[in-house]
Amino acid sequence: xxxxxxxxxxxxxxxxxxxxxxxxxxxxxxxxxxxxxxxxxxxxxxxxxxxxxxxxxxxxxxxxxxxxxxxxxxxxxxxxxxxxxxxxxxxxxxxxxxxxxxxxxxxxxxxxxxxxxxxxxxxxxxxxxxxxxxxxxxxxxxxxxxxxxxxxxxxxxxxxxxxxxxxxxxxxxxxxxxxxxxxxxxxxxxxxxxxxxxxx
Numbered sequence: 490x491x492x493x494x495x496x497x498x499x500x501x502x503x504x505x506x507x508x509x510x511x512x513x514x515x516x517x518x519x520x521x522x523x524x525x526x527x528x529x530x531x532x533x534x535x536x537x538x539x540x541x542x543x544x545x546x547x548x549x550x551x552x553x554x555x556x557x558x559x560x561x562x563x564x565x566x567x568x569x570x571x572x573x574x575x576x577x578x579x580x581x582x583x584x585x586x587x588x589x590x591x592x593x594x595x596x597x598x599x600x601x602x603x604x605x606x607x608x609x610x611x612x613x614x615x616x617x618x619x620x621x622x623x624x625x626x627x628x629x630x631x632x633x634x635x636x637x638x639x640x641x642x643x644x645x646x647x648x649x650x651x652x653x654x655x656x657x658x659x660x661x662x663x664x665x666x667x668x669x670x671x672x673x674x675x676x677x678x679x680x681x682x683x684x685x686x687x688x689x
Contacts, residue, residue: 499546500525504605549579551587574616581615582608606646613651617658622666623639627659
């Protein structure tokens with residue numbers, strides 16, 4: 490079994506806010522992480538994609554465009570389950586939901602961290618469901634998450650808990666897929682995402 494050890498991991502999903510919160514979050518992130526994927530919360534948003542080529546794992550912007558890091562793609566080129574899991578996680582953020590977040594902007598650092606953990610939970614659950622719908626394995630992306638999330642971060646639940654959320658989403662996706670096949674076999678064939686990714 491191969492392992493991947495990151496001595497200074499990346500922050501996959503950093504939410505910055507204008508004003509005093511910006512001055513609080515940026516130094517903390519810089520001390521803990523080598524790089525950060527910055528969500529487009531600022532006015533104007535951070536939109537540069539140059540750092541992505543150097544080491545970002547993945548991010549989704551407010552328009553729903555997903556950026557994937559070059560090193561991530563090279564490292565996991567032969568692990569489709571991990572690639573799809575990371576992309577599904579980003580899709581699970583559903584940028585349309587972000588307008589609601591802006592309308593009720595967090596008032597404190599604790600509220601901001603709670604919102605970030607909630608958003609990550611949504612994305613993790615969606616990741617599991619998507620992998621199930623695609624008929625792919627969930628363990629590779631879970632092992633990937635455990636490998637890259639070495640240090641606790643206030644915007645994320647611990648990696649082991651996030652893995653459980655991904656597995657819950659996966660179990661729910663499998664259950665719904667099996668139920669659809671059993672009750673509506675013709676519909677299941679028409680809406681199944683399995684094999685839509687091709688064979689390479």
